[in-house]
Amino acid sequence: MRLSSKHLTLLILLAIVALAPLAFPSNFYYRIGALAFVNGLAVTGLVILIGFAGQVSLGHAGFAGIGAYTCALAPIYLGLHPALAMLLGTVISAGIAWLIGGPILRLKGYYLGVATLGFGILVSMVLANEVPITGGADGREVPELGLRAALKFIGIDLSNAQFWYAFTALFLLGGAWVASNLHDSAAGRALRALHDSEIAAGTVGVDVARYKLSAFVLSAVYASLSGSLLALMNKFITPDVAGFLHSVELVTMTVLGGAGSVPGAIAGATLLTLLPQALTALQAYEHMILGLIMMLVMIFMRDGLVPTLSRALRGRG
Amino acid sequence: MTELLQYLVSGTTVGAAYALVALGFTIIYNASDVVNFAQGEFVMLGGMVTFFAWQAGVPLPLAALLAIVAAAVIGVLLNKLAIERAGAAPVVSLIIITIGASIFLRGGAQLVFDKQLHRFPGFSGDEPMNVGGVTILPQGLWVVAVAVMVFVLLYVFFTRTLTGKAILATANNRVAAKLVGINTDYMMSLSFALSAAIGALAGILMTPISLTSYDLGVPFALKGFAAAMLGGMGVPVGALVGGLLLGLIEALTAGLVSSTYKDAVAFIVILVVLFWMPQGLFGRKSMERV
Numbered sequence: 001m002r003l004s005s006k007h008l009t010l011l012i013l014l015a016i017v018a019l020a021p022l023a024f025p026s027n028f029y030y031r032i033g034a035l036a037f038v039n040g041l042a043v044t045g046l047v048i049l050i051g052f053a054g055q056v057s058l059g060h061a062g063f064a065g066i067g068a069y070t071c072a073l074a075p076i077y078l079g080l081h082p083a084l085a086m087l088l089g090t091v092i093s094a095g096i097a098w099l100i101g102g103p104i105l106r107l108k109g110y111y112l113g114v115a116t117l118g119f120g121i122l123v124s125m126v127l128a129n130e131v132p133i134t135g136g137a138d139g140r141e142v143p144e145l146g147l148r149a150a151l152k153f154i155g156i157d158l159s160n161a162q163f164w165y166a167f168t169a170l171f172l173l174g175g176a177w178v179a180s181n182l183h184d185s186a187a188g189r190a191l192r193a194l195h196d197s198e199i200a201a202g203t204v205g206v207d208v209a210r211y212k213l214s215a216f217v218l219s220a221v222y223a224s225l226s227g228s229l230l231a232l233m234n235k236f237i238t239p240d241v242a243g244f245l246h247s248v249e250l251v252t253m254t255v256l257g258g259a260g261s262v263p264g265a266i267a268g269a270t271l272l273t274l275l276p277q278a279l280t281a282l283q284a285y286e287h288m289i290l291g292l293i294m295m296l297v298m299i300f301m302r303d304g305l306v307p308t309l310s311r312a313l314r315g316r317g
Numbered sequence: 318m319t320e321l322l323q324y325l326v327s328g329t330t331v332g333a334a335y336a337l338v339a340l341g342f343t344i345i346y347n348a349s350d351v352v353n354f355a356q357g358e359f360v361m362l363g364g365m366v367t368f369f370a371w372q373a374g375v376p377l378p379l380a381a382l383l384a385i386v387a388a389a390v391i392g393v394l395l396n397k398l399a400i401e402r403a404g405a406a407p408v409v410s411l412i413i414i415t416i417g418a419s420i421f422l423r424g425g426a427q428l429v430f431d432k433q434l435h436r437f438p439g440f441s442g443d444e445p446m447n448v449g450g451v452t453i454l455p456q457g458l459w460v461v462a463v464a465v466m467v468f469v470l471l472y473v474f475f476t477r478t479l480t481g482k483a484i485l486a487t488a489n490n491r492v493a494a495k496l497v498g499i500n501t502d503y504m505m506s507l508s509f510a511l512s513a514a515i516g517a518l519a520g521i522l523m524t525p526i527s528l529t530s531y532d533l534g535v536p537f538a539l540k541g542f543a544a545a546m547l548g549g550m551g552v553p554v555g556a557l558v559g560g561l562l563l564g565l566i567e568a569l570t571a572g573l574v575s576s577t578y579k580d581a582v583a584f585i586v587i588l589v590v591l592f593w594m595p596q597g598l599f600g601r602k603s604m605e606r607v
Contacts, residue, residue, distance in 0.1 A: 054409075056408070107591055107595075109408035111595070114542060118539075125578065129577045251413065295399050298414045299406075
């Protein structure tokens with residue numbers, strides 16, 4: 001049986017996720033892995049928006065913030081189970097994305113970037129300023145998901161870090177599977193067509209506005225889930241999750257690995273999550289290095305790390 | 318009534334600073350079609366370099382000059398090392414490059430300088446004047462006067478001098494400009510230097526009023542951008558009027574509605590302008606070529 005490249009990619013991803021722990025010297029690495037998966041999930045959503053549909057967003061951390069704070073607040077104010085709060089967060093994010101996406105996505109290029117940026121900053125501003133509800137800049141505690149205890153009850157005993165490693169990996173694999181399927185579907189082809197030229201796509205019958213909006217809503221759902229997972233994993237959340245820097249980091253991860261490909265973007269997310277851990281000695285330089293990476297990759301490897309490297313390898317072999 | 322006048326005075330002051338930042342955006346946008354997200358970092362550099370030079374014993378006017386030159390040099394480097402090399406990169410890449418530059422400069426400033434808030438004295442002292450119950454800072458008058466002066470000088474530069482016209486020609490059609498013997502690379506660098514210098518000037522003027530720190534670049538960039546869009550992207554008069562309007566709206570919001578959300582005003586302005594009048598107040602309607 002011949003495997004399609006889509007299945008091969010997912011299998012390789014699964015193998016990496018399953019085998020990586022064999023090389024982990026300590027529990028701490030499970031946590032780094034889980035962080036990479038959480039970022040990877042949001043970035044996979046951005047691959048759909050930026051890579052497939054060609055629409056930039058500098059405000060997706062806003063949706064991560066909505067997902068995160070719904071997990072923190074809904075259990076307290078609505079008495080929801082955290083898992084249901086996560087679901088509610090995605091519904092709210094999708095609803096808001098649908099509402100603002102209509103007008104925002106008529107914009108292009110810089111204007112779209114700035115409009116999404118404005119949205120993200122408005123969200124983080126509300127989170128930071130509505131102190132009585134959100135706890136303001138000091139952050140807010142998030143209730144325990146409780147799934148680990150349930151697993152323990154049926155005999156699967158995982159450490160906290162191990163559980164979150166596995167749990168976030170499931171979401172990432174699921175997200176990557178959906179995105180890869182989308183890439184090869186009629187909808188995915190429509191998105192990629194409007195990426196190349198909206199007018200050409202419209203001429204051959206693609207409903208440009210509807211497809212752009214779907215991509216925007218879907219990527220908002222990814223970001224929201226990523227925010228929820230982060231909140232539940234850390235059991236604590238601050239408005240930084242919705243901040244401008246987080247939005248920029250997400251976009252950088254997306255284009256660093258290669259915005260057009262799901263595995264590339266996940267590689268980008270992993271690299272940029274590992275970087276601060278690897279460079280703890282250079283912590284003071286963290287922002288300079290992040291800025292430098294953003295500029296260098298965009299100037300010298302415009303398609304991103306993974307597509308550029310794989311092309312170089314193929315060219316030699 | 319006096320309260321309202323007070324808001325108008327402070328709004329005009331801040332608005333003049335926004336207008337300067339917006340003018341910086343306009344110059345680079347006109348020359349290269351690039352929206353420079355690092356524009357706010359020039360504002361930060363203006364204030365920070367001046368403060369640290371002044372603290373080291375350099376007289377204030379000289380320190381300010383030093384800061385303007387430093388910002389201009391960094392602006393040229395940004396063009397030479399990043400924007401020029403990126404060539405005809407898609408908009409997403411250019412956004413990421415300039416945001417990268419902004420994060421890089423902010424990280425650098427945090428390292429070279431520090432994370433504290435700083436201020437140096439106003440150019441004509443810090444004694445507030447009382448005009449009919451309204452308090453006016455002498456530095457506020459400086460900000461407005463310099464903004465108007467910069468605008469007039471730019472107008473003369475772009476309409477009366479050969480170099481200014483050459484920049485406009487480069488902006489209009491780079492190939493045609495090259496064909497008539499204009500050194501377009503030089504004109505691009507000149508635009509970046511000019512834009513950075515104006516940004517730094519805004520930072521220097523505002524420091525005695527609103528202090529400076531390593532991280533004020535992003536808010537200034539966003540407000541300058543909002544002002545430029547309100548007036549109409551790429552139109553100098555628009556930058557001036559847009560900046561003043563944004564400053565006034567912000568001051569009135571802070572005074573009459575909520576000071577917590579005064580920073581949200583710029584974004585709401587951006588969104589409103591984008592949806593209902595995408596070409597801004599003075600912009601021409603643009604057509605898309607297929």
